Amino acid sequence: MSNTQKQWTVAGKTGFDDLKLNDSAPIPELGDKDVLVKFHGASLNYRDLIIVKGQYPFAQRDGVVPASDGAGTVEAVGKHVHRFKKGDKVVTLFNQGHLAGSLDGYSATTGVGGTVDGSLQQYGAYDEQGLVHMPSNLNFLEGATLTCAGLTAWNGLYGLESRKLMPGDWVLTQGTGGVSIFAVQFAKAAGAKVIATTSSKDKAEKLKSFGADHVINYKEDTNWGETAKKLTGGRGVQHVLEVGGPSTMTQSLKAISIDGVISIIGFLGGAKGEQQPSFLDALMNICTVRGVLVGSRLQFEEMNRAIEANNIKPVVDEKVFKLEEAREAYQVSDTKSMKKSMKSTR
Known part of the structure; x- marks a missing residue:
């Protein structure tokens, strides 16, 4: 495996021109409890659009890798990792510190794509507590829709x-x-x-x-x-x-x-x-x-069991973008969200 990767970062808060692609970003090193994920799918949410525009009301780190939602395979694990092994299919948890129960002051600041590097990169490193196993009935594109939208809906109904x-x-x-x-x-x-x-x-x-x-x-x-x-x-x-x-x-x-x-x-x-x-x-x-601010890992795992048991298939847009086309994906998503916003205010 190469030591470098392709990676997007948020270089400012004035719009999509602040999305920057680095073709030779370093692949993160692993701590003892970290998991290295090779991403195969990612999805965008309304939150991702407003982060780049400087309109996000929660914690955000300068230069963060954007996008909370990502699915991929485990490439390597730290020596004290016990929840995952190489080859497992996994999905990112939105707030890395929100494992169960209610949010607290710390866990609310651990958002992937906000303060923690997100999925618009080839490889990402996460604490083993901040990942879940992907439902076995889904492919990577479907799995990559669960982190934000799926878990938010589940929390709304069961939280x-x-x-x-x-x-x-x-x-x-x-x-x-x-x-x-x-x-x-x-x-x-x-x-x-x-x-x-x-x-x-x-x-x-x-x-x-x-x-x-x-x-x-x-x-x-x-x-x-x-x-x-x-x-x-x-x-x-x-x-x-x-x-x-x-x-x-x-x-x-x-x-x-x-x-x-x-x-x-x-x-x-x-x-x-x-x-x-x-x-x-x-x-x-x-x-x-x-x-409702998304949900916990416990809720995520409950939701995934229901997805498997009922063979629920997320609805994925027909248009799929390559990693290098992320800025175009933002522009298309922004156009769609603007249309929804205008319709809902009429």
Whole structure:
């Protein structure tokens, strides 16, 4: 194996021109508890786009290798590693220090692609605690979608111990982003019923093909929260995966059931809404509103067992980029996210 590799870094915070490719970066040396991963797949998230633009609200290190999501094979292990061996297929954990339970001040600062070097490189070294075995039913491209979007959806549905998703529950998802599609698949596998929102007939058909029981076009039905509640017989949905932020929260509150959970995982509709709800709205609707920042390794391993048991296949974009084309991949992803943001704010 060569001593050098191809590696992208974030050299600034002014845009995609700050993504720099180094053709002769050093392959990291291993500590006694480290695992060297040869990456075969990576995926981008909205978070990766805003890190390069200087809009990320959490910890970020100058010169970091970007992208949290990566899947590959174990190339070598340190002498005290016991969880993995050479040849194992693995996936990166988003927050390297978040092994179980709640986030703490330290684990929230250990984000791959933020403070820890990410997957846009040929080789990466990680503490053995910061990796999980890839589900056996997935290929590397599919496995590389799990770290952020997959685990966030799982945490949204199962992360609150007192109100985990149960068979027969109703789930409301928004749009056709990665988290929302994973949520549809996980909910259906658990025997729940899914109401999804979208903006077009084509996307509605896609959501139905993934298992959605009902799809509401939010451009045609601006009061979709009440419509969703009516579809449940007036009881309301038990789980909302809230990706729009303030611009959609009012409708999510209209849809929620008593003691239901709204998991806020993003703000694709912008930071300001026309009618921003207040904290009292949680009281008036007798529900729980929680913020979700991906999830723990324990949750990741639980999710992977469910993926294997139900043969769940992540939805992967038809266009696949080479490592050298990462900047182009950012540009394409940014265009798609801008379109989603504009549609969700109309």
